[in-house]
Amino acid sequence: MSQPLDEKTRAIISATVPALKAHGTAITTEMYKRLLSTPAIRDLFNLSHQQDGEQPKALALAVLCYAEHINNLGALGGMVERIAEKHVGLNILPEHYPYVAEALLGAIGHVLGDAATPEIADAWGKAYWFLADILIGREKQIYEEHEGAPGGWAGWRAFRVRSRREETSTIASFELVPVDGGTLFRHKAGQYLSFKLDVPGHDSQRRNYSISSTPGVDHYRISVRRQEGGVVSTWLHDTVQVGDVLQVANPAGDFFLDETSESPVVFLTAGVGLTPVISMLGDLVQASPNRKIHYVYGSDTAALAAFRAEVEELASRGVLAADFFYAKERAPAESPGANTHAGRVTTTWLRENIDRSATYYICGPDSFMRDMVDALRAEHLSAKQIRYEFFGSAADPDLVLSAA
Template identity: 85%
Template structure:
């Protein structure tokens, strides 16, 4: 356990907050430029998030949050846990941390110039390694838990594509079974898999995809939306076939269903944000629980509402009720237990249909989640009743700090 940061160090870090607000993205952009010059480190990252600028923005936000809360680090518990889970999924190890330290401190000096005094460099060095030691310790725990669990493994494991199926014209599902034929780690419904992929013409790539199958199956299923100009999603859709092998890390992620609760649950999703929720619904459908479940999903059209037949089957079984919103076509006629709406899921609709006793699970584009989470918070729901997951590198402060 790292020794607590001394008062002087914390005061210096706090004093750098204005500079981070003004130059944070420039610092993290320079940091990644330095970090990614090392091939072994570059291969650990999703490079698409470098090209669109999302990763530097997200890291700049995380660094700023750290500095702003340096005197109240307990407020960062959720963010730290999320980073640790992400690192475990990508097989980040203790020996990788010195590279980041060198790149970050060098970037601070490069961007701030003479303003980056020796005192500031020393303080940020201490602050970095304080946080790094916390992450390394937590990641060690998670690695050991995974490796010791039935069906768990360390590092990368080869999986074979057992089947693939087009859910819609833009979302394809892939069932993955371990090549070694061994047992499969029981994931928590809502978690994701991390992949180390060798894409022809693009080299080594890292991606995370939510598991859309229920826990306890003899395979994992991922459901991937084709992204415009997406290197990996296009390759998966167009090239990967049954029998191909993919390198996969143990399931990870801190967004998952609380299976011990009997409280009502409402799922608010949009687009491909439904994938972790489909796993959660599968877990709920396996139980004899009498929990009240409502599934709310926004899609552009009925044809793009993935897994609708599965949802309707759960409605027919009395497991849940459902609301589908269609942004780009008139709503079709509803049916018993399934309501259809024209337009998008709005904060006003959520407020009008609020269940104050429910736990809300929210997943979709950042703007959608911000609207949903803001609406729920405005109604004074307890923080533990609002849980959400963002895909990619979220860069919204309100989402980053308190996702659960």
């Protein structure tokens, strides 16, 4: 167990906050440059987030949050859990942590120069290993829970593509079954799978994709949007077919449906952010048919609204209420059992239709999530009623810190 940080160390870390605000991204960019020079470490990362700068920015915000809360680390519990789950999905192990320590401390010295005194280097070394020990301990627990559960496994497991379906012109679904013919770990609705993929011409790649299938079925399903210039999404869409084998880690993630609650549920999503919610919806319909559900979804057009027919069928039977928003349709066609709207989901509409007794599950582009979360907070909903998931590298410090 990590020993508590002493007062002097915490004081030095707190004193570096201004430097982190000024140079945080430069430090983490240099850190990743050092880390990625080691092939065994480079293969653990989603390199697309290096190219667009999202990963260094996200890490800089996380480091800043850590420094700002060094005297109240309890506030970081949610962020630590999220990092641990992400690490487990990527099969990060204790032996990887020294590489990160060397790269981070080296980057601090490189960027801050003479300002990075031996005292500062020593304090950040202690602070890093304090947090690392917490993460290593929590990750060990998760690995053991997975491996010991029915159908669970450690490391990577081979899955075969049993079927694929084009949901829209931009989203394809892949059903995956284990090559070994064994049972499946029952995921929590809303969790994701991590993949180790060998993409020709791009070496080994790591990606996370939300599970869109209902827990308890005999397969996992992922629904992937083709991203312009996206190495892996393009490869999946253009190349991966029935019978192909992919390497998959045990389901992970801290964004999942609270099955113990009986409160109404509002799913508030946009774009491909619907994927974890579709799993939640299937779980609710199956296990809690009397629970009040409101499905709110935004896309550019009806043709781009994945799983629309399934939601419309549920709406037509009165299983749920549904509102579809189409940003690029001036007069959207009527939808069986559902309401259709021209334009995007707005905060005005959200406030006018708020259910103060509901739990909101939000997933979509960062700007969409920020608008929705801010609107719900302004209406004084509790933190437990506002749950959301990040796609890609989260780069909003408040969303990162307060995600439930």
